[in-house]
Amino acid sequence: MQNAFSSPQAADLGDLRQSDEAESNEDRKAFTPPPPNDQFQEEMVIRPLYSGDIYASFQFRTQWDTDFLHDGKKVSHYRLFPKSLGQVLSKFSVRELHISFTQGYWRTMQWGQPFIPSPPGAELWVWFHHTVTDVDGNWKELTNVLSGIFCASLNFIDSTNTVEPSASFKPLGLGNATDHRFLRYATLPREIVCTENLTPWKKLLPCGSKAGLAVLMKSEKLFHSSFHSQAVHIRPVCKDWQCTSTAWELRQTLNVVFDLYTSGQGKKEWSLFKMFSRTLTEACPLASSSKIYVDVTDNPGVNPLISTAVVLGDRRTYSVYDLTKKETFGQLRSLNLLLRWKGENDMLRPPLHAERYVSGFGLQKGEIHTCLYNSHPYRAYPVLLLDSLPWYLRLYVHTLTVTSKTRENKPSYIHYQPSKDRLRPHLLEMLVQLPPHSVTEVTVQFERALLKWTEYTPDPNHGFYIGSSVISALVPSIVAMDTNSTRDRPLFSSFFPTKEESSYFMRVYTEPLLVNLPTPDFSMPYNVICLTCTVVAVGYGSFYNLLTRTFQVDEPSAPLAKRLANIIRRLRGVPLL
C-alpha cells in the first residue's frame, strides 16, 4: 500500500463540518461578496472501483434563495443561478426538474452503486406546479426549450414516450405532491451524449470552466471513458434548517468512470493529471465551499486528512482537500493528486441490482425478462418496478408472471396503462416483494408490430432501443443512515433524502433493450401501390364487366373486302351485299 501526494502540502480538514462556515465567510470577504442568500458549492469525489477503474463524480450545487412558490411573483434578478434555467422554471411553472445525459451503462455488479444513478441515453422527469392547467402543453414546450438549452434531441420527447408514473418518481425536494398528473417522465435511450451537450452544461456553472473544479472537464478526456453521465437536478429545498422559507437548489452532477487499469497496463494508480490532463490551481471564487474527496476506505494508513460519511448503506472514509485554502495548493500553486495501490479491495456487494433481456427468436413475438436480485442475506424488501415500453411492442399484460425461488410471487400492486397506437406508450408499474437472497424474474410477452415505412428510424435493421426499467426501493441498510438533514453533509451523500436510519433509497436502472421489428421493403412503395391497386382493379374490373355487360351471341363480322364493297355500294346507292 502506497499513498503519494504530489501536492507539497495538503490542508487538514478532518472536522470539516465545524470549520466550514467560518472559512467560507472568510473567502467571501476576499472576493466580491455575493449576497448572503445565494450560495454555490463544488465538490469532487474520486473513488477507485473494485474492477480497477476510477470513478470521478463532480457535484456543483447552487442555491437560489427566492420565494418562487408564491404565484405571480416575477423573478428577474439572477446572480449565481443560470438565467436560462431560471426563466424556464418560472415560465413553465416547474416544481422539480431532473435531466440526465448518459453515455454507457453503469455496471452495478462491478462498480457498486453510483451516487446518482442515471439510465443510458437521456432521461427527463419533471414535476409541474399544481396550478398548471395544461400539463401536456407545458411539457411539450419545456422539452423543446431544454432541447435548445442542452443541444440534445429532447424535442423527440412526445406523447409516445412520455408516461406519468404513479409511484416510482416521488418529488425529491420539498412538498409532498402525490398527484401524478403533474409528473411527466420520458427517456430517450438512443440519445448519444457528446461534447455539444457538455459545453452548454458547463456554461450553467457560475465560473464556467474557467476556474474551480470545472477546469478539469476537458471533453476529449471525459468522453474517452467507460461511462459518462451528466445531469441537472433542480428542486425546492429548505433555505435553512428550520425550514422557514424555501429556495431553489440546482445540482449539476457529472460522473465519469475512467478505465485506467487496462489502458494503464494493469497498474493500479491514478492521478488528476492522468485522468483529466489538467491540474487544479484554484477554487471557483464564487464558491462557498470547494472540496475534493478521495475514497481511501480500502487504502487506510498514512493519510491523516480523514472524514467519514455514510453513503448508500456503506460507511466510507475520505481524505478531504479544501480548495478554498491556499495551503492545499502549496508553493507550486497547483494541485495534482496521485494514488497508487496494490491490494485487492473488497467491494460491498450492492444489495439490489437488476438486469433485463429479451428472449425468443424471430420477429413475431418475444418475451421481456427482468431479473431482480436481492443480495441481502436475511431481509426481504419491496421494490417498485417501472417499465415504460413503446406502443409498437404489443404487450400482453395478462401473461405477466413474477417468480422468485421458483414460486409465484404475486405483486401487491400493479398499475398498468395500456398503450394507444402512435399516441401513448405502455406503462407498467408494480410493487414486488423480493425475498432475501433471491432472484425474482418478471416476464411478460409481447408481439412486434409492423410499422409504417416512415416510422422506422434510420438503419431500421439495427433495431429499436427500449428504455431502461427503473427499480426504486428502500433498501435496508447495514450501517445506520444519517437522518439529520440539518447537518452539513458532503453533497454526494445528501441527494436522496433519508427519512429513517435503517434504510436508504436506491434506484437501479436496467440495460436498455434493443429489439428488432419486422421491416417492410423500403425500396418499393411505388411497386406495392401499383401491385395492390392492380389486384383491386382486377376485382373491380371483373365485377364491373359482369355487371354492365350482357351475354350476346357472337356474330362474326364480315370480311374486310365485303365491308369495303358495301361502303362503295352504299355510296353508289346500290343494294348491299
Place this chain on the structure above:
Amino acid sequence: SLISLTSVAFLLRGNCKHVRTKDSPPNICGFNLILVPDIKICRLVNVKTVIPMVQLLNWRRGLFPQTKMAAPLTLVLILSVTIRAVLFRSSLAELISERVEVVSPLNAWKRGLFCYYVLQENNISLFFQTPLVIYLFHFVVDYAEIVFMIVDGITAVALYLAVQNYNKNVFRKQKYALEADRYPHDCLELMRSPKEMHYIPLKVAMFYLLNPFTILSCVAKSTCGLNNAVMALFILSTLKGSALLSAIFLALATYQSIYPLTLFAPGLLFLLQRLYIPVNPCRSRFWFFTVQYSVMFIGSLLVIVCLSFFLLGSWDFIPSVYGFILSVPDLTPNIGLFWYFFAEMFEHFRFFFICVFQINVFFYTIPLSVKLKEHPVFLIFMQIAIISIFKSYPTVGDIALYMAFLPVWSHLYRFLRNIFLVSCVLLACTALFPVLWHLWIYAGSANSNFYYAITLLFNVGQILLVSDYFYAYLRREHHLSQGLYLRRKDGSEATLVLK
C-alpha cells in the same frame, strides 16, 4: 310420335294417381308437377324432353326427407368435434393461435383475453373487440374450447337448414317455371334434379365443419367463428322468412364488424320476394316493408350499441373498434390487401387510399343488388365473398364462410371457366403462406415482399373464383331464358360473349 306422346301422357297420369294415393303434402314434396292438368303436361312434352321429364317425375319420392339426413349430419358434427378436440389438446394449438393467417388483431383470442384482463384488473376499457364479445369472455373464458366448437356446430347446422330451405324454394320455383313453360325446351339438362340436390345441405355443413380454414380458426379460438355463426343465423332466419330475427342477427353481425351492413340489401330483397312484393319504388307496399325492415334493423342495432354503452358507461368502444376497422392503424401482416399497402403508403395519400379501399367493400352492393335482385341468396354469397376479400383484417375463417356455399352452386360447375387453375392457386398459396412467413420472420432469408406476393396471389385467386361463379350464374340464367344450344343467324353453333 303420336303414339309415344299418348303413352307418355298415360304414364304421367298414372304417376298422378300414384302420388295422390300416397297423399304427400305438396309443400314438402316440392315437386308436384303431377298435379297439373293433363293439357299442360301434354303441352310440355315434346320428343326431346320426354325422357328427362319422366325422370323428373320419377324423382318425386326422394325429396328432402329431413329425418334421413339427420344421421349423416350428426356424424359430420361428431367427426369435426373430434378433430377440433384432438387439435385443442395437441401442441399445435398454441402455434395455430399465433398464425397471422388465422387470427387478426380484431379477432385474436389473446387480444380479447388481454382486453378482458385489463377491464377486470384496471377497469380500463381497451378494445380490439366489441364490448359484447368481451363480456361474453366473462362467461366463456374458462371453457372456451367447448364454446368455440359449439359455435362452429351452430353455424354448420344453421347453414344446413338454410340451404335445405333454399333448395326447396329453388325447386318450387323451377317447378312453377316448368309449368308455366318459361324455359326453352333445350334447357332440360340445366334443370336441377332432387337427386343431385339431396346431399347439398350436408355438403354445405361438411364444407364448413371440415374445411381446414374453419378448423384452424376454431382451434385458434378466433372470434371470427362467432361472427360466422351470427351471419349463418342471419341467413337462416332470412331464408325462413322471419324479418325480425333476420334484422336482429344482421344488426349483431354489423355491430361485430361493420361490413355485414352490405347484407341488408340481399336480406331485404329476399324477404320482399318471399312476400311477393315486387321491387318497385312506385308501390307503397314496397316502401312500407322496406321501412319496416330498416326500422327493425336500426332499432336492434341501437339497442345493441346502447347495451354496450350501459355495460361500460362510455362510448370509447366506437372509435376504438370501428375506427380500428376503418382506419387500419394496425399493420400486422394478414392475408388481406391492406397491411402492406398502408405500410408502404405515402403519408399524404393515406387518407385518400383508406377511403378508396373501404368504399371498395361497400361499392359493389348496389350494382350487385340491381343485377341479382331476383337471386338474393346468390347475392348474399357474393357479398360475403367480397367482404372477406376486401375487408381490412381478413382471416381464413371469413373465407371458410363463403366457401361453405360453394356446394350450393355445384350446378354451375359446367359454366366455370378456370376453376382448376383457381383451386390450384388457392391451394398453393395456402401452403406457401407458412413457408414464406417462416422465411421472412424466422429464417431472415426472405423479406416482406415474399409474403406480400403470396397475399396478392391469394386474393387474385379468390377474386377469380368469385367472379367465375358470378359469371357462371349469369350465364346459366341467360341460358335458362335463351336456350342452351344457341345458334347464329346463319344456323351455325354460336358462342356467347359478354358485350
